[in-house]
Amino acid sequence: MGEPVIGVLALQGGVAEHLAALERCGARAVPVRRVEELDAVDGIVLPGGESTTMTRLLDTVELYEPLRARLAEGLPAYGSCAGMIMLASSVEDAGTAGVRPLGALDVVVRRNAFGRQVDSFETELDFQGIDGPVRAVFIRAPWVDKIGEDVSVLATVPGGLDAATTPDATEHDGLAGRIVAVQQGAVLATAFHPELVEGDERVHRCFVRIVRGR
Numbered sequence: 001m002g003e004p005v006i007g008v009l010a011l012q013g014g015v016a017e018h019l020a021a022l023e024r025c026g027a028r029a030v031p032v033r034r035v036e037e038l039d040a041v042d043g044i045v046l047p048g049g050e051s052t053t054m055t056r057l058l059d060t061v062e063l064y065e066p067l068r069a070r071l072a073e074g075l076p077a078y079g080s081c082a083g084m085i086m087l088a089s090s091v092e093d094a095g096t097a098g099v100r101p102l103g104a105l106d107v108v109v110r111r112n113a114f115g116r117q118v119d120s121f122e123t124e125l126d127f128q129g130i131d132g133p134v135r136a137v138f139i140r141a142p143w144v145d146k147i148g149e150d151v152s153v154l155a156t157v158p159g160g161l162d163a164a165t166t167p168d169a170t171e172h173d174g175l176a177g178r179i180v181a182v183q184q185g186a187v188l189a190t191a192f193h194p195e196l197v198e199g200d201e202r203v204h205r206c207f208v209r210i211v212r213g214r
C-alpha cells in the first residue's frame with residue numbers, strides 16, 4: 001500500500017488534532033461525515049468527545065449502520081476516549097445515557113470511570129510496542145473493565161502517579177492497573193488522548209502501521 005487513506009469521524013470532538021497527527025505519520029487524513037467518504041478510507045479514527053452525542057449524530061447523518069457494517073467487515077479502527085467507548089461491544093453506564101456502541105472490540109468499557117474526584121489528569125505510562133514512556137492525557141475518561149480472549153492489553157494506569165500533575169494522587173493510587181489501552185486485530189483503542197500531546201505521534205504511528213499491514 002502507498003499512502004494509506006485514514007478517515008477521522010468528523011461529527012463531533014477532537015477531529016482536527018487527529019487529522020494533523022495522522023498527516024505527520026505519512027497518512028492521507030480525511031474527515032468522514034458521509035457514507036461516500038467512509039467508503040473511501042482504509043482505516044478510521046473515532047475521536048474523543050461525548051459518546052452520547054456521537055451516537056445521536058451517527059443516527060442523524062445515517063452513518064451508524066454503514067460504519068457498524070464496515071467495522072464488522074474488518075475496517076481497521078482506532079478510538080480515543082469517547083471513540084474507545086463507541087468501538088466497544090458493551091458499555092457500562094450506557095443504558096440511561098443513550099450510548100449505542102458499535103461492537104468492533106470485544107471489551108466492556110466503563111464510561112466516566114475515573115469519577116468526579118480525578119475527573120481529568122495526566123500521567124506517563126508504559127505502552128506495549130512503544131519504546132519509552134507515553135504521556136497520557138485523561139479527560140473524563142473510560143477504562144476497560146473486561147476483555148475478550150482475543151484482546152491484548154497495551155497499557156494500564158501506573159502506580160504512584162506524579163503528585164505535581166495530579167493533585168489527587170492518593171486517589172489515583174487506587175486506580176493502578178486499570179486497563180486504558182487495548183488492541184484486537186486491526187482495532188486499537190486508548191482511554192486517553194495521544195492527539196493532544198504535541199510532538200509525539202507514536203500511538204498514531206502504531207495505527208498507521210496496522211492500516212498498512214492490511
Ligand SMILES: NC(=O)CC[C@H](N)C(=O)O
Pocket residue numbers: 047048049050051052080081082083085111112139140141142
Ligand atoms: N474526553 C472524552 O472523550 C470523554 C468521553 C465522555 N466522558 C463519554 O462518555 O463519551
